[in-house]
Amino acid sequence: MSENTAVQGPEFAVLLGMPVVIRSEAMRQVMQLVQRVAQTTASVLITGESGAGKELIARALHQFSLRCNMPWVDVNCGALPEHLMESELFGYEKGAFSGADKMKQGLFDLAHMGTLFLDEIGELDPRMQVKLLRVLDGVPYFRLGGVKKVSVDARIITATNQNLEEGIRAGKFRSDLFHRLSQLHIHVPPLRERHEDIGALAEFFLHQNDPGMRFSPDALEALGRHGWPGNVRELRNTVMRAAIVASGNEIRVSDLPAGIHNAPPLKPSMSPTSLDEMERQMIMQVLGQTGGHHAKAAQVLGISRRTLSRKLKTYGVGDACEALTAC
């Protein structure tokens, strides 16, 4: 097998130097799709819940592509306010504004011949959506304050945990941009739908943290029963915390957070009725786990604080204390 398809046995692959666990049939299928589409030039939209592994898949697409030795550039579209996002993506010329004492290349420029990963694309504001669409259509752009046109050849990969089709219906996301970005679509299933990965990932994270430690059988079973609303990110954080809390070299069920070792299996009657409701429950649960701490919750969920606040507002939940009582 070539370096680019460095799948070592059935469970592990190394992507940009990072080992990843792929045990479930669902993830194997995702990885097969990744290997098939990586070498095309099509833009790829990756969807899935926060923490499910979208960024990992984006990196895999780059690593398996013909551009693997060219730059990999990533940016979180939810992390910056509009005006900074523009200068970040497109760069600026010296003197474009006070403080611009030298030219700065934009991320598009930096990703030339390589891959540009736009994470949380659903957060991109309407004006930047128009600008992005033009660049993707091959129209050269100006750096802020610039007079010279810049043309770039960057492969675009985007990811979102939002339903962009709903965003289009709500008038928040442009449908032309959506179609341009989703020439190919890869969905990363949530961890609860790939049960086999839970134990494998838990063992992997524990081994990475401390090769001398192990799980007791009932601890592993409790991990398998949990719904993992924060997906792989939540599992990794849980394992790290349990490894600190455990007194010996075995993680027992009592070393796991109460929400995990007491959690009854999700009964059908308790299942959320819609995707929105599922998201609301996930956010409330993570807020509960972080003691109502917004920044930590946003980090676990893999969304910006701004997105978290906006979502809480739509639930009629104002601040952390209210969020906890609403749980």
Ligand SMILES: Nc1ncnc2c1ncn2[C@@H]1O[C@H](COP(=O)(O)OP(=O)(O)O)[C@@H](O)[C@H]1O
């Ligand atoms: N299959 C996997 N094997 C190992 N680590 C994983 C796997 N999937 C996700 N992770 C880890 O879980 C965390 C969240 O994954 P990430 O790709 O950032 O999720 P998302 O972009 O969907 O929010 C990262 O630290 C990532 O390395």
Ligand SMILES: [Mg+2]
């Ligand atoms: Mg992410």
